[in-house]
Amino acid sequence: MTASNQDPCAAPEQKLLPVAEARSRILDAVAPIEGDEMLPLRSALGRILAEPVRAGIDVPAFANSAMDGYAVRGADLAADTACAFELIGQAMAGTPFDGSVGPGQAVRIMTGAVIPEGADTVIMQEQVKVDGRRVRIGPGQKAGANVRHAGEDIRAGETVLEAGIRLLPPQLGVIASLGQAEVRVRRRLRVAFFSTGDELVGLGQPLGPGRIYDSNRYTLHAMLTRLGAEVIDLGVIPDSRDAVRMAFADAAAQADAVITSGGVSVGEADYVKETLEAMGEIDFWRIAMKPGKPLAIGRLGAARFFGLPGNPVSVMATFYQFTQPALEKMMGTTPAPPPLLQARVAVALKKSPGRLEFQRGFMEATANGELHVRPTGGQGSHLMTSMSRANCFIILPAESGGAEAGAMVQIQPFAGLV
Numbered sequence: 001m002t003a004s005n006q007d008p009c010a011a012p013e014q015k016l017l018p019v020a021e022a023r024s025r026i027l028d029a030v031a032p033i034e035g036d037e038m039l040p041l042r043s044a045l046g047r048i049l050a051e052p053v054r055a056g057i058d059v060p061a062f063a064n065s066a067m068d069g070y071a072v073r074g075a076d077l078a079a080d081t082a083c084a085f086e087l088i089g090q091a092m093a094g095t096p097f098d099g100s101v102g103p104g105q106a107v108r109i110m111t112g113a114v115i116p117e118g119a120d121t122v123i124m125q126e127q128v129k130v131d132g133r134r135v136r137i138g139p140g141q142k143a144g145a146n147v148r149h150a151g152e153d154i155r156a157g158e159t160v161l162e163a164g165i166r167l168l169p170p171q172l173g174v175i176a177s178l179g180q181a182e183v184r185v186r187r188r189l190r191v192a193f194f195s196t197g198d199e200l201v202g203l204g205q206p207l208g209p210g211r212i213y214d215s216n217r218y219t220l221h222a223m224l225t226r227l228g229a230e231v232i233d234l235g236v237i238p239d240s241r242d243a244v245r246m247a248f249a250d251a252a253a254q255a256d257a258v259i260t261s262g263g264v265s266v267g268e269a270d271y272v273k274e275t276l277e278a279m280g281e282i283d284f285w286r287i288a289m290k291p292g293k294p295l296a297i298g299r300l301g302a303a304r305f306f307g308l309p310g311n312p313v314s315v316m317a318t319f320y321q322f323t324q325p326a327l328e329k330m331m332g333t334t335p336a337p338p339p340l341l342q343a344r345v346a347v348a349l350k351k352s353p354g355r356l357e358f359q360r361g362f363m364e365a366t367a368n369g370e371l372h373v374r375p376t377g378g379q380g381s382h383l384m385t386s387m388s389r390a391n392c393f394i395i396l397p398a399e400s401g402g403a404e405a406g407a408m409v410q411i412q413p414f415a416g417l418v
Contacts (some may be wrong), residue, residue, distance in 0.1 A: 030083035057154050071115055096113065096114040100116060143225065186331060193224070249279070252279075253301075285307070290381075320417055344371070346407060356395070357400075359379050
């Protein structure tokens with residue numbers, strides 16, 4: 001084979017695309033999809049906000065008490081002596097006091113009740129002695145205490161939530177506090193996916209010689225569902241040019257993004273890369289990462305394409321590092337990289353220099369608050385139990401040759417990622 005027609009897979013290891021550059025190029029290549037819908041608030045959990053939320057009212061809408069106690073005029077309090085007040089009524093949450101508070105007067109008030117006209121201070125009930133209609137308040141109380149002012153949290157006309165955020169329980173609570181029963185969100189991202197390989201068998205079917213159960217589709221389905229995508233499962237596609245071509249056409253016709261697992265290496269029956277080059281376009285496909293070196297990224301008609309490796313751990317690692325951030329951007333939100341922490345490794349970690357490595361680990365805090373991490377068994381890309389037992393990635397730099405026991409290493413917690 002001459003230099004001019006060498007297979008690109010023969011390129012030296014140092015030519016592999018660095019992980020950070022790959023992630024940046026993938027994000028630059030995608031854009032948010034069009035389309036939105038109005039949903040009832042209770043149906044909007046996890047969805048992406050399509051337009052800013054602006055307040056039509058103040059929150060709180062009125063000055064109210066922060067605790068159970070007695071509403072008085074702050075001007076009537078004395079710094080050094082106790083003061084006596086006349087109890088003239090009560091204010092309950094939802095039932096305001098009908099009247100005003102004058103000099104030397106007090107109103108019994110409950111948490112959340114409207115501050116009576118004339119009053120500007122609430123004295124907690126533990127600081128008050130009551131004898132019939134006589135209220136005695138000790139010295140040292142502060143004027144203006146324990147009052148929640150109108151608009152203290154949100155002012156009418158204020159932009160409360162910006163478009164592009166994911167709606168989680170706190171955001172839904174804020175929208176509800178404004179009295180809004182519906183919210184406009186971006187439509188769900190449609191993602192089609194399938195596995196390739198004659199060796200794959202569906203669940204519930206008997207295993208023949210050399211056959212394995214297809215676990216990748218179940219992992220992908222779970223990851224996409226957790227992300228909030230509309231999932232289109234096209235099943236297992238045989239290792240055939242015609243079958244792969246038909247699956248590509250079917251996926252591109254109904255999805256915003258297409259994901260495959262397997263078929264992106266250079267074996268004789270690996271047709272994903274070949275078909276993508278024929279039907280669409282491919283950007284790059286070899287990453288300086290372990291697990292997950294073979295990775296096809298490109299376009300299939302109007303859909304973005306992500307060809308993930310076939311080994312199950314490689315599928316998850318490449319999905320979380322590359323595909324998920326890209327899909328989040330397509331959904332209309334800004335992908336935030338998960339936090340990176342430092343932890344002390346319990347045992348020596350082996351690694352060959354050349355690729356950034358994502359080993360699977362279990363982190364926990366010691367009694368003094370220091371994070372410790374240990375690998376979760378074998379680190380082969382086919383060993384799915386290493387992911388099921390892990391709660392973080394241990395990230396070892398490309399130039400690293402591993403880590404000694406007791407060394408500090410970088411970890412990427414699964415919380416917020418997986």
